[in-house]
Amino acid sequence: MSNDLNAHEMVDQELVEAVKQRLDSNRKALHDLKEVTRKLEEINGKLQESEALKSHFLSNIRNEINNPLTSIMGLSRQLATSGGPAETTAAIGQMIYQEAFGLDFQLQNIFIAAELEAGEASPSYALVDMSSLMRTVVDLHRHKIDQKQMIVEESFPADLSFVTDAQHLQIVLMNLLDNALEFCPQGSHIKLSAGMTDSGMMLSVEDSGDGIAADELVRVFDRFRQLEMGTTKSHRGHGLGLSISKALMDLMDGTISLNSEQGKGSIVELFLPEPCVDVHMSAQDSNVFLFDEPEEF
Template sequence: MKNTNLEILQTENENLKRENQQFVQQLKQLNERLEESDAFKSHFLSNISNEIINPFTSILGISQNILSLGANEISQIHAMTTLIYSEAFDLDFQLRNIFAAAKIESGEITLEVVPTHIEVFMSDILNNLRKKAEKRALVFNSDFHFSEQTFATDPEKLRMIVVNLLMNAITFSEQKNCIQIVATSSENGFSLSINNIGKPIPEKDLKVIFDRFKKLDTSINSVNIGHGLGLSIIKDYLDLMKGTITVESSAEKGTTFTLVLPPLENEHDNLLMDDEMLFNSSNSELF
């Protein structure tokens, strides 16, 4: 009987040791993740200041130069105005991502579902980003198949998703290349695939690419909003909208992000389908 009790105690002790070792290992992994996240947050905040301050400084400097030009120097004024637009575009993109991430962190995101004219919606985004692509000698090759012209979704959040994916494609494409954009819609939903040719994403990074405050480019002077913040926003928005996203990357075929979204239902069942109510992008927006 004593031997039996001793064996039971030894077994329980061994089990407790194993559980304790597993618990300690989990704590170590959690601590490593927290340290990694805190380190990147500090790095991110210090670098993002430059990402915001530099465009502001450029805009102020260029504007001052324009004021000093004469009325007969219209070509120089036009060139400087183009630079101002480019800097303002980048700043707008950065700030929208930061504000979106802040709302997600605070739990203040809700869906605003309206019927969206999907072809107009997609064309408008491509037109707004075309100059950005052309600066790197990139061309958009779009292939749209919309059996349903209107799609019930949150257009502002879908716009953030699509713009972030395209900005990533522009940033990480090799120059003088083509970015392939394939979009389809039906009564079952909307799908979008964006492919760019560039340096492939390592297999190990594909598992963490959508993590908040996880960046793939570790260079001290580079903070890429797409891989550091934009993709996590995309994932959070898609989770809210019951959508999915996958990524494939290889040296031969490039990198392809594919998202699938179902049509959303309005909680109050009050979607209006009149042409005047269809969501079209405001011309006042930079993207």
């Protein structure tokens, strides 16, 4: 009799243990299902945000191209029909140049973004006269610097040379300086610096503008991202400049970082390591710029 009871108890314990294991397995499966659902919802949210950003980006691109084209056409018509004094003609010519320069700058960003997206961009290294390159970047923005009465301090050796990709680095610096000029109030101070370290070259663009909120800093290099969005935004731009700069620095095995505090300005720091390549071009030969030299009117 006792043997039968013991046998029944063993069977009951085995059944209880089997049920417990089944319940544990079901709980784990339910937990895994909830985790998969959460991840899918997170991915879906990111996809929806990405689509919204792309839609906003396309709307911006349309405005960034249409607005200067409309201005150029209107100013050209005025120039063709005015027959006014030389001073008026020169002023209109200067405005046409500024609009055309801005349009060309935006298109160059779009083209390089397309190359990066397609995986077709690659670095082309040569010995670059960095002093000349950085002065050219400033000179190309001279009209906007003067218009906003900004002070741009150039802090780099007169004979600074470095092996890098001149065109890609110029695009990075053009975008950083353009951002500083766009988002700084009139009369602000901007400092453009460069110098050698033991392992490469450091560059920086520092401004005394309004700065960026801490919670926005993590998103500044996101593609299509603009910190000021919507129809009431007060600054132009399409949200590609910083993401392109980050992608190009990655392409050149460099780094880019942004430190900012609201009300105290921002500083963007670049580091480029010495590339392991054989270079046969001179600094003068390698400075092939994407943008025309500034015109005098």
